[in-house]
Amino acid sequence: MNPSVVPPLRITDPARFGRVAVLLGGVSSEREVSLDSGRNVLDALLARGVQATAVDGIPALIEAIRAGGVDRVFNILHGGDGENGVLQGLLQSLGVPYTGPGVLGSALTLDKIRTKQVWIAAGLPTPRFARIAPGTDPGSTPGQALRAAAGELGLPVFVKPSCEGSSVGVFRILREEDFAEAVAFATDYPGELLMEQMVVGEEYTVGILGDTALPSVRIVPAGDWYDYHAKYIADDTRYLCPGMEGEDEDAIRALALEAFRAAGCSGWGRVDVMRDRAKGLQLIEVNTAPGMTSHSLVPKAAATLGIGFEELCWRILEQTL
Template identity: 80%
Template sequence: MGGTSAEREVSLDSGRNVLEALRARGVDADAVDGIPALIEAIRHGGVDRVFNILHGNKGGGEDGVLQGLLEALGVPYTGPGVLGSALTMDKIRTKQVWIAAGLPTPRFARIAKGDDLAAAAKALGFPVFVKPSSEGSSVGVFRVLQEADLAPAIAFAQGYDGELLMEQMVQGDEYTVGILGETALPSIRIVPAGEWYDYHAKYIADDTQYLCPGMDGDAEDEIRGVALAAFKAAGCTGWGRVDVMRDRVRGLQLIEVNTAPGMTSHSLVPKAAGHVGIGFEELCWRILEQTVRSPLSNTTEAAPK
């Protein structure tokens, strides 16, 4: 938990909740803040397996770096492996894979440092979203309805070293689908009180509505199927969350994958799991249970204590 990414505070909150849940199930679990501390704990022989609830990159454990370290050291861990984690942390490359697989996602442009945002937006057509390709939790996201709204995004781009994703704005409803093993959990339709689902609506506001399941009948089957296909196409296994929107004209549009979703009081995977009778403690146990079978072999280890 914790770490040094831009999502540190959310990760600490998630980590506290997961730690309490695991201990309530009798698991001998301890909090470890960040990757260097984890390396020290492993070095001293105190780690059997890792419940990874770090978020983000650059010191967060959601970008494949931690996963590669743990595989090299032979330590089982929760969530997708190196490929799925690294790929989905990069929204641009994830979309390229989805397009190659024939899965629906909004048109986009890759913005390198120094590129002309105004020209890119005109080519795509307003309105657009501008966001870092490799951040999460709505960090550095700009909603641009017209050219006059570009100034904050341009200012951010000038001080940001990574690539930016500029994406056509989807005109329609927002959904998310939790993945647990081979199962897509019921979709959740997200209805923020404001104009869009920003950081405040995700983690602070209490007036955001979450409707579960988000759809009915065949439409619900479709969104779960598309989400699970997107998760697998990106090389992901274990558990995660796929964000989807339904455009009024183009239908379902894939937005991104989260490979270590939040586990806070506002988080969505626990809400979806609860809808099918899986409480928070049970959810954490089922995620931990996935570490029993090593992703590197067909051998089964002893069940977690």
């Protein structure tokens, strides 16, 4: 199958989906974004005649399943147990179909460090990195650990939690004075941190829909980099789609699909890529429950192929049948 071709719809009757729980909200650091995404998905499914209901968080979903009111789940629970394999294992054990990758792909890709290790083993390009373990060695401090890793990689670098999303806790370190905020965060953060060489070049993302890699999106923030504000608040971030042309566009879409599959993923998701001016394309991370807000990128890419938001949600839900 051509990875750039979108197949025709397989389902035309919304009754085939039965009762759909749109899982949103939850308790992760991405709750507010998830609520926004979930409301949009719910409205889209209802507009197409799907019997859909919003369910906030996994405990509420369990109760709804126990009550016999759920035939399948549209998972738009960003971060935490919505993307780390916990939800997927639960639903798989209960025999409830769900959108997005399964247990392995979800658990692996929420962990940026392990994802990069798999990509490296598969011979796929990704920036050099260092792992900052939770806590520190006796006699060491978070500041010393961060500076030691930066000394190994060389500035500039990014520091980010290995298992968070939406640019939560991401710090850009260009010079010595930039360490302070990252050190303060690392002092209190209980999980692993990833320090990654900063790619000097353009930022892209590629949506995955089944066996199709959607057109790339080039992200051009008004500020220096694509942080939380640029992603969800600012209206001056520019999105160019397709982000590349000709053979370059074919290459980034093929790489994104290969990276998605290498990480054990299927269904739908999004692969973030950068083009280093010296090294070429570099894989950054995978999102297995991408945003579906007014600023989100998978809907923008789908729209360039004539797939509106309602149809996109329908196509994602089709994958559960």
